Amino acid sequence: MKAVYERPRVLKDVATHYCPGCTHGIAHRILAEVIDELGIQGNTVGVASVGCSVFAYNYIDVDFQQAAHGRAPAVATGIKRVVPDTIVFTYQGDGDLASIGAAEVLHAAVRGENITVIFINNAIYGMTGGQMAPTTLEGMRTTTTPLGRQPAIQGYPLRVSELLATVDGAAYIARCSLHNAANIAKAKASIKKAFETQIQKKGFSLVELLSSCPTNWGVPPLEALKWIEEKMIPVFPLGEFKVKEGDAR
Amino acid sequence: MTHEIIMAGFGGQGIMLIGTLLTYAGMKEGKKVSWLPSYGPEMRGGTANCAVVVSDEEIASPVVTEPTSCIVMNGPSFAKFHKAVVPGGLLVLNSSLVKVDDHRRDIRVLKIPANEVAREIGSEKVANMVCLGALVEATSCVTLGSVIRSLKDVIHERHHDLLPMNEQALRKGASLARAGT
């Protein structure tokens, strides 16, 4: 019998700690499929960040370093500079990347650091229990915006992909969504493109993945996916924001 | 014998360079040496000074608070350091820029019109060398020959066309010291 669906080699055969309906699992899976397809498992180093994905190395079977909150792009820079022929990626949430680590990701892009960033945007802090993130939508209730995010008080959601696309050192920047099969397929294609960008030594690459957090949003999983489509995508439009053509630097 | 020397002036007068030159010459003579600069914002056009120790023995402290000899190339430096010189010590004073009638009598004061002398030689930029020549002659902390031989190692190659002028300035300073200006 022909297998039509199987666990990617890079994905470990372990039980998940993620909540039911959380899209981290999908993100892990398509990332693992890309690593498999590119045949780079033995030559890849991941950098785990602080957030729900702090234990990413429990699922993805490559060498890993655990970084301090927000510092993953700096850690990845250090690794890449020592072993430049190794594929280096970070996996960061929105609190980690867009708030405490805003300087690190921005300047990794400015340097055209030849690394790949997988950026999970679910508009909320997950691990610490649903506080406001830089990406929290206007009016959205969190444990630290109990009345909803009010721009006059808490400002506006940060569009990371658009921001980083303005940086010359960024070679590939895309925003995708994980709310349905068609978009998941597109997301996987973008992740693959980002890794290829790195393999071709073109510079900094980042794929932002709109993700759900049913637990902290306080909605059932299916409703959460619908919420991505209806509420998040209008604020965080999908697409490729930067595609550097031509040869390596 | 331990020579504890302070050199002071405006930023741009080449204070750090003559300090380095003397330190280097001392090292080439096999003496123990140290050079400690003032640093920070005051380097940028303000007053600059450095402390040089040249000794036959291991140098304990590179910090000089009571110099055995001192070069002051401008007024503020005179005000700051002339009282610090140990009794019986030497003060080389750039009389082109430091106009003082009254100074201590318990130290030797060499008034050297360094800027005028340097201008006659060809450039006011070597006024620092005139002062160093005088100090070396008056203290014998190193030989003038060592200093002259060190010029090519301390001055950057791109300025090596100026070596003869620097040597001339050192010699002139030494002869003024011998004459007891």
Added chain:
Amino acid sequence: MKMSATNHSVNSGVKILAEVVLMKGNEAVAEAAIRAGCRYFFGYPITPQNEIPEYMARRLPEVGGVYVQAESEVAAINMVYGAGGAGGRVLISSSSPGISLMQEGISYLCGSEIPCVIVNMMRGGPGLGGIQPSQSDYFQATKGGGHGDYRLIVYGPSSIQEMVDIMFRAFAVAEKYRNPVMILGDGMLGQMMEPVSFPDETPPPDPRSKPWATTGNRGGKSRLLSSIILDPEGLDAHNWRLQEKYRRAEKEEVMWDMEKADDAEWFLVAYGTMARVCRAAMTMARSEGIKVGLIRPITLWPFPKQAFEAVLPRAKGFLCVEMSTGQMVEDVRLSVEGRAPVYFYGRTGGAVPVPKGVLKRIRDMVSGKTPSITDYYDRVAGGERK
């Protein structure tokens, strides 16, 4: 000793010549690192250590190394984490406020057991403080400025030559224990020039030769460098394992120097540039017939308690001299454990104790005029500082 054929210029165009060269401390420490096999440096400008990153930016590319100017000290120390974790021999330098920003990363480096060497050319604090030499980061360096039960192995060299020699040892010790090592200098040591010679070059290690380094698993077992252990039993075990390592370092790495200890009755205790000032004061005191010796800790952690045991039977008193309001003196008191009086003399903010000032305290100590250390603080409060 061999010098490279490259005739690169150092400060103000002084050439590197064969054998002994005249170099600024900051530049010498950078050159020493390269000769000790360091090929990676991550920096951020701050006075008074700027010559270190500047020198590295110029020299590292010549030897196939990498210099990265980070966006902050926070990023820089995390680049060190990544590079050290990937098996690179890494140096980072800064001065006090910048080292404060690195404390998070230093804690993580210790937790994840990643080796590196950190140079702190101390300046006066707290806050932005000043830019003149100081020794007021002793607590931060030896007691841990970051969170958690960790230790840095800390060296306090007192001359440029010793700083150069220690750099070689520092990398070896960092890799032996898989732990960060700090060289605690001060602005004076960084800015001054002295003649220096360099030991033979050590080749840089192959990052892939370290079995724990994350360089890609090559089809083998994946490696992980992490400091997160949520299971209390697991974290407890991890901490005690780290402590075993630190106990071993206490046995094997402690270094100190003693001068004129054979007949001394009174002891000066100082490290770094203050030990030099004390040496001058010791000579002056001895010329007055006061039998003074000098205990100079070279490792500040582990602290050389042994040095005190050796002289305690005949020591009449210890005078600790620092460019701080009294930090190392606490370790001196812990070592002496009340068996002899311990006195203190310190200046801060770039005001440097000078030999004459120390001599005065020696005289006071001998004649019984110096107050106990607690009284000393009372007198400071009363305005008697000099």
